[in-house]
Amino acid sequence: MIKKILIANRGEIAARIIRTCKRMNIDTVAIYSEADEGSPYVSMADESFLIGPPRVNESYLNMDKIFEVAKEAKVDAIHPGYGFLSENDQFAKICTEMGIVFIGPSSNVMKQMGSKILARKSMEQAGLPVVPGTDGAVSTADDALAAAEEIGYPIMLKASAGGGGIGMQVVYSDAELVKAFDSNSKRALTFFGDGSMFLEKKIENARHIELQILADHHGNAIHLFERECSIQRRNQKVIEEAPSTFITEETRKSMGDAAVRAVKMLGYTNAGTIEFLVDEQENYYFLEMNTRIQVEHPITEEITGIDLVEQQITIANGKELSLNQENLVIDGHAIEARIYAEDPVSFFPSPGRISLFVLPEGQDIRNETAVKEDYLVTPFYDPMIGKLIVKGNTRDDAIALLKHALSDYKVEGIKTNIPMLLNIVDHEQFLSGNTTTGFVETYYLTQFNK
């Protein structure tokens, strides 16, 4: 039985995990960098260890140092949270070798899902539809043209080694492809040291809909319905909701069954998320699998009443899932708004000291925060300083509550995206549920002529 957990993470997710551990009577160990000494999660844990300078390579990605702390503190398990080492199969492997339980899937499955190309192949074998595209990387514009002929325009060009939208462009013709290939390949080479690209069919007016799954070590797997996360900026989610306003009960069941079938076939264990793109006809295509807890997991918790971190720990303990698919129902509607320290229009980061910090309070309002008043938001980590989660009986109720809560959310001293969030939740296209991945470009940024 797990009695003591090291949380190999920081910020709001570390605090979130510690809360559940306290309820389960499990001791917690926090790690922190020099930049996070004053973070709320550090004082919440039973023990905390300084692991190094602010830069992630010297702190939250420093495996040797983290394992050193794990040994010294004599923990039974490590919870990796999201980001950082959470999807690093080597980290999971070493944990197991050291006799420490890694709260997540096996390193083998993680490795399989970590490679874009391998993941695509395994999911195809498991019977999930995938977005038509190249099986591997293409290195010349000529190869790209040949592939484009098979896939058909519009095409999304992506850098193989990419992330954060860098080296990514939509193209509509051969001429555009050739031009975009050269410039994006060059930029990818500068950024990632790898100029190879791959091509995917661009799904027009797509929605990003993902399935939360849980699987134990006894062959049982369930899904906890979907989350719709189409509202994104810089290819990062901003507003997420559950359930989706778009898919029918039939599609929900089909996606859920497909997700469960896939995780069973993979031999996947613990919590995971299968991300799909869904087109206007409700066709869904596998995008990627996240082999960890997600940032937006609270909305699933709100509509199911299930604590996902508790489930992760219970599964890691080797227990059988006590939940049955037949007994799970969607109760109400939940929305999460991510609070980012950034300019609300250019989306450029805005580090600095928070001079005023007041959280909205009330029934069915949930806050997950990483900061407090007089806290210095440093430039070293992700700009997310908090998550605001609301729940209502209906989507309209949830939106009304979200508007109140956002108006009551006060952050001064740094720029935040709260004005953007307020603008979106008041937009008629959002209210009518017309939430596709192009929402921010089409309906939000156009108001500023950007």
Place this chain on the structure above:
Amino acid sequence: MEEVKASMAGSVWKIVANQGDSVEEGQDIVILESMKMEIPIPAEAAGTVKELKVAEGDFVNEGDIIAIVE
């Protein structure tokens, strides 16, 4: 003469164009990094990089001058 300014606070992750280089309009001079985001800072007009005001690893504030292009 054009002053190339930082569009956000962060550290200089990579210098792409060196002093004396001729650059096209829109060509990246440096890449800034802040909060896991890399933002290229391009020249707004073609010219020669007369002076680079920053080195890799330097911290800059929004609006700080990064380079002068003539």
